[in-house]
Amino acid sequence: MSNPDAIIIGSGVIGAATAFEMAKAGWKTLSLDRNAQVGHGSTAGSCAIIRMHYSTFDGTAFAWEGYHYWRDWAAYLGLPDGANLAQFRETGCLVMKTEANGHLEKHMQYSAELGCPFEEWTGEEVLERLPIYSLDSFAPAKRMDDPEFGKPNGARMGGAVYWPNGGYVTDPALSAQNLMEAARLHGAQVRTGAEVVEILQSEGRVRGVRLASGEEIQAAVVINVAGPGSSIINRMAGVLEDMTIETRPLRQEVVHVPSPEGFDFEAQGTIVSDSDIACYVRPEHSNHILIGSEDPECDPHQWCEDDLHYDRDFTDQWTTQAMRYGQRVPTLGIPSKMRGVVDLYDASTDWIPIYDKSSLPGFYMACGTSGNQYKNAPIAGKMMAALVEYCEGGADHDAAPLQFTLPYVGRSIDVGFYSRRRPINEESSFSVLG
CATH class of the missing domain: 3.50.50.60 (FAD/NAD(P)-binding domain)
Structure with missing residues (x-):
């Protein structure tokens, strides 16, 4: 042509x-x-x-x-x-209520105006769906080299909002x-x-x-x-x-770790966005959990000059993200071999x-x-x-x-x-x- x-x-x-x-x-x-x-x-x-x-x-x-x-x-x-079509798995999407997201008041207001279904969940309802969870609060998010990393702040998570139509494409x-x-x-x-x-x-x-x-x-x-x-x-x-x-290319690392023993996250898990620990997760094949960062202030942004020349190896950001999610899931095993994805976002201002x-x-x-x-x-x-x-x-x-x-x-x-x-x-x- x-x-x-x-x-x-x-x-x-x-x-x-x-x-x-x-x-x-x-x-x-x-x-x-x-x-x-x-x-x-x-x-x-x-x-x-x-x-x-x-x-x-x-x-x-x-x-x-x-x-x-x-x-x-x-x-x-x-x-x-x-x-051969890509598959959409409608697992639902759970978002933890935090000060950082205004306890989701705006999000619920906009969804209600648009007729988009959602449910407010108590902490107990979160634990019914995800019994591997701890509801201790750790905000603000920290890097693992911070001496306060991993220490609860004394508060507990105040519940979540669940959008049942959320999911992911395999x-x-x-x-x-x-x-x-x-x-x-x-x-x-x-x-x-x-x-x-x-x-x-x-x-x-x-x-x-x-x-x-x-x-x-x-x-x-x-x-x-x-x-x-x-x-x-x-x-x-x-x-x-x-x-x-x-717009600029931004380097990102995404973590894959096995689900805790005794819980099938691939079948029973859901998408979770948790700004208390600055992580989002979703089920991944082979009963793994995918963990991404929600870009807290403490994490350095790794902007790249172009989309060809960037470090494709994992760094301590991989471990930081895995450990952050380990705060929410105390039984999470963190393997010695790093698995996941290193890639670029096209991020705007x-x-x-x-x-x-x-x-x-x-x-x-x-x-x-x-x-x-x-x-x-x-x-x-x-x-x-x-x-x-x-x-x-x-x-x-x-x-x-x-x-x-x-x-x-x-x-x-x-x-x-x-x-x-x-x-x-x-x-x-x-x-x-x-």
Whole structure:
């Protein structure tokens, strides 16, 4: 495909969803990815958690909308019977009430307004579901070299909120491949092993890309969905100057440890977000527990210059996260061999993504999405397709932002919420929680 209508840079879960939605809308799309396979960038390292709780109304509405596509995954994709599909495990999502999250008052208010089911649980109800837990409080979170690490502060956890529709996708890379296969049914094309090195421009407008091979591909629309490489692509396009929100690659470690003996966390566990110990967890295959960090102040952020050169080995952050969760689960065994994932997030200034046009006509971006937007990929793709149609149809999205209706939820959201030029959102958690 030498002359597509639109080039999409990146074939992770959001890039693939954008290709699917644009192809369904009649666009002739070409997806380009530096990796050898679709979904093998940061998507492959995603924890792939599907949750509904956010600290902003727009974030909650978007996530509740997104859930419905994972619930109806096969119907959404429309692939032939027998296709190998990623699986959504609806385990529920339990969030511990803490001072840090305002005891979830806002989260419950937004869920109630949207008709998203949730339950308030007492501490005793938490222990019924997770008898391996201790409800001692350890806040604020500390690193393991702190002399106060592991010492309860004398308080007890005051219960939790449970969202029964939460869960996780067992194979995130496969989910991106599913989306791209569905896009192909509508005429989309994809090239892997294709590295973009220049954004071509002419007469004040994007006109395509140049690849590392020297090949030029012409297109009137280019969409940057390059994950942790998004800031480099934006720099190539020369669109950074009017952006108040920047994106940067952030190194993250995710821990895998065995479930305590006598408890089947894979079958009986759930997603848990616990800002008291600054960890989130989910079941992992082979009866393991996946442990991620909620980015407390005491943990240094490891920002990277680019998305290729970073330390892929585990550090003492692995042990810190495992030990933090050991505060909540005293019988947790911490193995001597470190297992898990080291990968990058594409994190924005306020951890809320950019879904927007740019100062260069025809150049669009879906950036800053890592860590908390995997769950929103299908609806983000649908919204990006609508945004491109809106702007290419002559509308000024900066002056009159697109008002986009969420099909399942039936609410209209102001896409300007995700603007590259927005003020930093002070309602954000400024962490992976978004």
